[in-house]
Amino acid sequence: MSYAAAALLHVRESPVVVVAEGFANLTPGSVVKWAIDTFDKDDKKILVVGILIFLCVTFAVLGRLARTRWWAAMVGYGVLAGVAVVAVLAKPTPSLIDFAPVVVGLLFWIVALAVLAEWLRRWEMVAEADDPAVEPMHTRRNFFVVAGATAGFAAFGGLLGRLAGSARRRAEESRRLLRLEGVTAPDVPNGASFGIDNVSAWQTPSEDFYLIDTAFIKPTIEPADWQLRIHGMVDREITLTYQDLVSRGITQDWITLNCVSNEVGGDLIGNAWWSGVLLAPILAEVGVHADADAVLQTSEDGWTCGTPLAELRDRSRNAMLAVAMNGEPLPIEHGFPVRTIVPGLYGYVSATKWVVDMEVTRFDQIDAYWTGKGWSERGPVKIASKIEVPSNGDEVPAGKVVVAGVAWLQHTGISGVEVQVDGGAWQPARLATTPNTDTWVQWRTELDLDEGEHQIRVRATDRRGNVQTGAIADVLPDGATGWHSIDINAKA
Ligand SMILES: Nc1nc2c(c(=O)[nH]1)N[C@H]1C(S)=C(S)[C@@H](COP(=O)(O)O)O[C@H]1N2
Numbered sequence: 506m507s508y509a510a511a512a513l514l515h516v517r518e519s520p521v522v523v524v525a526e527g528f529a530n531l532t533p534g535s536v537v538k539w540a541i542d543t544f545d546k547d548d549k550k551i552l553v554v555g556i557l558i559f560l561c562v563t564f565a566v567l568g569r570l571a572r573t574r575w576w577a578a579m580v581g582y583g584v585l586a587g588v589a590v591v592a593v594l595a596k597p598t599p600s601l602i603d604f605a606p607v608v609v610g611l612l613f614w615i616v617a618l619a620v621l622a623e624w625l626r627r628w629e630m631v632a633e634a635d636d637p638a639v640e641p642m643h644t645r646r647n648f649f650v651v652a653g654a655t656a657g658f659a660a661f662g663g664l665l666g667r668l669a670g671s672a673r674r675r676a677e678e679s680r681r682l683l684r685l686e687g688v689t690a691p692d693v694p695n696g697a698s699f700g701i702d703n704v705s706a707w708q709t710p711s712e713d714f715y716l717i718d719t720a721f722i723k724p725t726i727e728p729a730d731w732q733l734r735i736h737g738m739v740d741r742e743i744t745l746t747y748q749d750l751v752s753r754g755i756t757q758d759w760i761t762l763n764c765v766s767n768e769v770g771g772d773l774i775g776n777a778w779w780s781g782v783l784l785a786p787i788l789a790e791v792g793v794h795a796d797a798d799a800v801l802q803t804s805e806d807g808w809t810c811g812t813p814l815a816e817l818r819d820r821s822r823n824a825m826l827a828v829a830m831n832g833e834p835l836p837i838e839h840g841f842p843v844r845t846i847v848p849g850l851y852g853y854v855s856a857t858k859w860v861v862d863m864e865v866t867r868f869d870q871i872d873a874y875w876t877g878k879g880w881s882e883r884g885p886v887k888i889a890s891k892i893e894v895p896s897n898g899d900e901v902p903a904g905k906v907v908v909a910g911v912a913w914l915q916h917t918g919i920s921g922v923e924v925q926v927d928g929g930a931w932q933p934a935r936l937a938t939t940p941n942t943d944t945w946v947q948w949r950t951e952l953d954l955d956e957g958e959h960q961i962r963v964r965a966t967d968r969r970g971n972v973q974t975g976a977i978a979d980v981l982p983d984g985a986t987g988w989h990s991i992d993i994n995a996k997a
C-alpha cells in the first residue's frame with residue numbers, strides 16, 4: 506500500500522526504498538564497498554529484499570503479539586513508521602508529500618491488524634463455546650478467507666503502484682531519449698539580473714518552477730502516443746502527431762508564467778526559456794470561422810480552459826505549443842510532452858499541460874474548469890510588483906539599505922518601478938533589462954533609512970504609462986491588485 510501511494514503520488518521512493526537508501530548512507534564505507542564487491546550491481550536490490558524479508562518476519566511477530574497485547578503491535582508499527590520517517594527526513598530535500606506513503610502504509614496495516622485480530626478473537630471464542638447450534642461466522646476457514654483478502658488487497662495495491670510506476674518510468678525514459686532539433690540551451694541575457702541574493706533568479710530553474718494543476722496522478726504520455734486534435738469551428742480539422750508538430754520548426758522565447766491565484770507578493774510565478782511550435786500558423790491552416798472567439802483546450806486528464814482566440818492568432822505574440830522548458834523536454838509535472846504557453850494570459854485560461862484537444866468555439870458556448878467555479882472567463886494578466894529584499898519583518902542596519910524585487914506585465918512590459926517609505930513621496934528604482942515584454946523585470950534601489958520601524962511599498966508603471974493601482978482586490982475572480990508592502994526595523 507505504501508508502495509502504491511508512493512507510485513501514485515510520484516514520490517520517487519516507496520518507504521522501503523527510502524529506508525534502504527538511508528541505511529546505505531549510514532553504513533560505513535568499508536561495508537558498502539564489501540557489499541558492492543560481493544553482490545556487484547545487485548547490492549541495492551539485495552538491501553531492499555532484505556528489508557522486505559525483515560518486514561515480513563516483523564509483521565508475523567507483531568501479528569502474534571497483537572493477539573494478547575494489541576498495543577505492543579501498535580508500538581511495533583510505530584517504530585517501523587518512525588524508521589521510515591527518519592529515512593525520509595534524511596533525504597536531501599524532504600517534502601511533506603514524501604511522508605504520504607508512510608502514513609498510508611501505517612493506516613493500512615493498523616486497519617488490517619484490527620480486523621484480523623478481532624476475527625481471530627471471535628473465532629477462538631466460538632471454539633471455546635463449542636455450541637453446535639450456532640452457525641459460526643467466525644470460523645477458522647473464514648479467518649483465512651479474510652486474511653487472504655487482506656493480503657490480496659495489499660498485493661493489488663502493490664500491483665497498481667507498479668503499473669503507475671512503470672508508466673511513469675516509460676515516460677521518463679522516452680523524455681530522456683528525446684532529441685529536439687532547434688531546441689537550444691537558455692542563455693540569460695546580459696543585464697537581466699542584478700545578482701542580488703534573495704531576489705528571484707531571473708531564470709527560474711525548472712525544479713523550482715511553481716506547480717498548479719488538478720491532476721492527482723500526473724498524466725504520463727509518451728511522445729509516440731501523443732496526438733492533438735484541432736476541430737470545431739474550422740474549415741479543415743486536423744490531428745497532429747508529435748512528429749508532425751515538431752517538424753514544423755521550433756520557436757523559442759523567454760516567457761513569464763503566473764497564476765491568477767497569486768496573492769500580492771506571492772510566489773506563483775516563474776520565468777523560463779520555452780521552446781515550441783507557434784499556434785498562429787496552425788490556426789491559419791485549419792481555417793478558423795469568423796464568428797469564433799475562443800478555443801476550448803482539454804488536457805489528457807480532462808482539465809479544460811477557454812482561451813481567447815485573438816491572442817492565439819496574434820502573430821506578434823509567441824503563443825505556442827511548448828515542447829521544452831529551459832532547453833530540456835518539458836518535465837512531466839509541467840505538461841510533457843506538449844503544453845500551451847500564451848504570453849500575457851494567466852495559466853488557468855491558457856497554459857494547458859498535457860494538451861490533447863483544441864476546439865475552436867465561442868465563449869458563450871463553453872464552460873471551462875475554473876470559469877465554471879466563479880473565475881472570470883478571460884484572464885489577461887494584471888500589472889504587479891513585489892519587494893523581495895529585505896523580507897517583511899527583517900531587521901536592517903540604519904542608513905543605506907538595498908531594496909529590490911521584480912515587476913511584471915507580460916506582453917506590455919514595465920517602464921518603471923517606484924518605492925515609497927512610510928507613505929512619503931514615490932521614488933524611482935532602477936530597472937534591469939529584459940529581452941522582450943513577456944518577462945518579469947528585476948528592479949533595485951537604495952534607501953537611506955533612519956533608525957526605527959518603516960513601511961516600504963512598491964508600485965510599477967507599464968510601457969503604456971498606466972500606473973499599478975493601490976486598490977486592493979482579491980485573487981477571485983480575475984487576479985489580485987494592490988501594492989505589496991513590507992515592514993522592517995532599521996537598527997543603529
Ligand atoms: N492539465 C492542466 N493544465 C493546467 C492546469 C491544470 O490544472 N491541469 N492548471 C493551470 C494553471 S491554473 C496554471 S497557473 C498553470 C501552471 O503551470 P505550471 O504548473 O507548469 O507552473 O498550468 C495551467 N495548466
Ligand SMILES: [Mo]
Nearest residue numbers: 764765852853
Ligand atoms: Mo493558475
